[in-house]
Amino acid sequence: MNAIDAAFQRLREEGRTALIPFLTIGDPDLDTSVDIIKTLEEAGADMVELGVPYSDPLADGPVIQRASERALSNGRVTLADVVHVAENARQAGVKLPFILFSYYNPILQYGLDRFFELVTAKGISGLIIPDLPIEEDVELRAMAEAVDIHLIPLVAPTSNDRVKRIASKARGFVYCVSSLGVTGVRSDFHAGIDEFLSTVRGATSTPIAVGFGISSREQVERFGKQADGVIVGSAIVRKIEEVVQLLQAAETKRQGLDQIRAFVQELRG
Numbered sequence: 680m681n682a683i684d685a686a687f688q689r690l691r692e693e694g695r696t697a698l699i700p701f702l703t704i705g706d707p708d709l710d711t712s713v714d715i716i717k718t719l720e721e722a723g724a725d726m727v728e729l730g731v732p733y734s735d736p737l738a739d740g741p742v743i744q745r746a747s748e749r750a751l752s753n754g755r756v757t758l759a760d761v762v763h764v765a766e767n768a769r770q771a772g773v774k775l776p777f778i779l780f781s782y783y784n785p786i787l788q789y790g791l792d793r794f795f796e797l798v799t800a801k802g803i804s805g806l807i808i809p810d811l812p813i814e815e816d817v818e819l820r821a822m823a824e825a826v827d828i829h830l831i832p833l834v835a836p837t838s839n840d841r842v843k844r845i846a847s848k849a850r851g852f853v854y855c856v857s858s859l860g861v862t863g864v865r866s867d868f869h870a871g872i873d874e875f876l877s878t879v880r881g882a883t884s885t886p887i888a889v890g891f892g893i894s895s896r897e898q899v900e901r902f903g904k905q906a907d908g909v910i911v912g913s914a915i916v917r918k919i920e921e922v923v924q925l926l927q928a929a930e931t932k933r934q935g936l937d938q939i940r941a942f943v944q945e946l947r948g
């Protein structure tokens with residue numbers, strides 16, 4: 680059974696909402712990313728989005744844009760580097776399901792066949808490609824499912840029939856974007872978010888998770904009432920940014936990781 684499906688089944692039995700952090704791999708370096716993933720698991724995360732840093736992150740706000748710049752300032756961070764971080768985290772004992780997050784271009788450049796050879800049997804259970812439109816995802820979705828990886832679709836609070844078409848085919852979970860626009864911490868969400876989530880819920884039996892703008896325990900609780908998971912990226916990436924100097928020095932790395940753990944534990948409650 681795919682590890683994402685197993686995780687949501689366990690969470691349903693426990694009556695809990697999945698906490699799904701996102702981090703940019705290579706920020707501030709590849710080895711520290713392994714330490715941060717371990718810390719996220721210790722803090723109670725249920726699965727994690729491993730972000731491939733990209734030079735043109737169109738859907739990202741300033742926090743994640745800066746994280747990509749930090750990661751890429753040490754030189755290239757390739758898809759293979761990110762998969763290698765996933766393997767190292769597994770070897771370090773991390774059990775979390777991994778969701779590889781990449782814009783489409785790096786995958787296209789790498790080549791679809793070569794990409795799926797790279798990610799097969801490396802502990803990757805999900806794939807999110809925010810700029811791959813559903814009209815173009817048939818081939819890639821089939822290639823992913825053939826190696827037991829779920830291509831996780833994003834739906835935004837726009838036209839209902841498109842939402843239903845996407846949600847009805849979804850595997851893993853449906854990524855419900857809470858607001859139009861780019862990633863980044865928010866205090867208010869799309870006006871029709873509750874109806875939007877009900878529409879998605881009604882269109883599929885696949886779990887649904889909400890992302891974009893979530894940064895506090897109360898927001899996690901609010902969305903936990905309607906969704907099976909909550910995704911938190913920028914708020915965690917901002918915490919990484921705040922402690923990045925501590926993370927980069929051996930004698931203070933633990934202190935930096937402890938601050939990240941405390942923040943995520945607070946989110947989880």
Ligand SMILES: O=P(O)(O)OC[C@@H](O)[C@@H](O)c1c[nH]c2ccccc12
Nearest residue numbers: 701738809862863891892911912913
């Ligand atoms: O950063 P936020 O507002 O918490 O949103 C999650 C987001 O970081 C993560 O899922 C993500 C990072 N980059 C993206 C680009 C598009 C869609 C989603 C994403």
